Amino acid sequence: MNILDKIVADKRKEVALKKELIPTSQLEASVLFERDCISLADKLRASNTGIIAEHKRRSPSKSVINQSLNVQDVAKGYEEAGVCGMSVLTDGKYFGGSLDDLILARAAVKMPLLRKEFIIDPYQLIEAKAFGADVILLIAAILSRDEIKMLSETAKNLGLDVLLEVHNEEELQKSIMPSLDMLGVNNRNLKTFDVSLDISKTLSEKIPNDFVKVSESGISNIEAIKELQPYGYKGFLIGENFMKTDNPGKSATAFIKELQ
Ligand SMILES: O=P(O)(O)OC[C@@H](O)[C@@H](O)c1c[nH]c2ccccc12
Numbered sequence: 001m002n003i004l005d006k007i008v009a010d011k012r013k014e015v016a017l018k019k020e021l022i023p024t025s026q027l028e029a030s031v032l033f034e035r036d037c038i039s040l041a042d043k044l045r046a047s048n049t050g051i052i053a054e055h056k057r058r059s060p061s062k063s064v065i066n067q068s069l070n071v072q073d074v075a076k077g078y079e080e081a082g083v084c085g086m087s088v089l090t091d092g093k094y095f096g097g098s099l100d101d102l103i104l105a106r107a108a109v110k111m112p113l114l115r116k117e118f119i120i121d122p123y124q125l126i127e128a129k130a131f132g133a134d135v136i137l138l139i140a141a142i143l144s145r146d147e148i149k150m151l152s153e154t155a156k157n158l159g160l161d162v163l164l165e166v167h168n169e170e171e172l173q174k175s176i177m178p179s180l181d182m183l184g185v186n187n188r189n190l191k192t193f194d195v196s197l198d199i200s201k202t203l204s205e206k207i208p209n210d211f212v213k214v215s216e217s218g219i220s221n222i223e224a225i226k227e228l229q230p231y232g233y234k235g236f237l238i239g240e241n242f243m244k245t246d247n248p249g250k251s252a253t254a255f256i257k258e259l260q
Contacts, residue, residue, distance in 0.1 A: 030130040040112040041181040054087040054239035057096035072108040077249010085112035106132025140171035152179035188217040204231035
């Protein structure tokens with residue numbers, strides 16, 4: 001079993017248990033469930049920097065990145081830096097995140113928040129909305145076309161933006177459908193952890209222009225962004241490069257200043 005299979009197997013158990021403990025009716029009663037989402041896709045279209053900054057404490061590929069920060073300080077720092085949105089990892093076992101991180105970030109900032117999660121069940125979309133997300137991630141490597149369709153349409157009905165992540169052409173071809181807002185190319189292979197910006201470059205021309213193109217992972221300097229912009233990328237998802245510093249907001253501020 002590769003790491004992605006393990007994460008998904010654990011996620012299925014976690015979601016089954018949660019469904020027994022917290023019914024959707026309870027999630028739908030949350031004040032945040034009524035909140036109007038802010039579109040990340042719109043923000044990216046209007047921006048000339050397009051940074052989506054991530055809150056990530058640890059990961060299976062890098063183990064510990066930063067365990068000592070307060071998620072609300074990180075969120076405020078990113079917002080002040082002028083990022084287009086923030087990605088909040090909510091997986092606990094492999095990334096050290098939680099839904100509490102999401103709701104705390106929501107309380108601290110107004111910018112669009114992406115729930116970064118391994119989504120396999122519509123229950124997690126209702127959770128995302130109830131905990132203050134504006135955007136959800138769907139990962140083509142772990143979903144069939146029918147599942148992508150059902151989950152993305154459900155998310156759209158909840159008012160959420162959808163970012164669909166692919167890593168190769170086959171995943172891209174099976175995924176293209178009108179219920180997606182953004183297409184993300186993950187430069188990191190989630191099965192082997194190999195990283196290469198060439199993945200974004202090669203796949204860019206196969207992505208129809210009606211989707212906002214996002215390049216994800218392994219971006220650690222301005223040069224990488226300058227290299228990717230001519231391929232039509234409007235969004236850049238950056239985690240470790242900011243999170244490995246003592247002050248991710250300050251790092252993001254310097255990064256965006258240099259990029260402008
Ligand atoms: O820390 P990086 O290399 O800048 O990567 C951020 C983000 O792209 C990465 O965390 C990510 C991309 N897709 C994912 C899916 C699940 C978990 C994590 C991810």
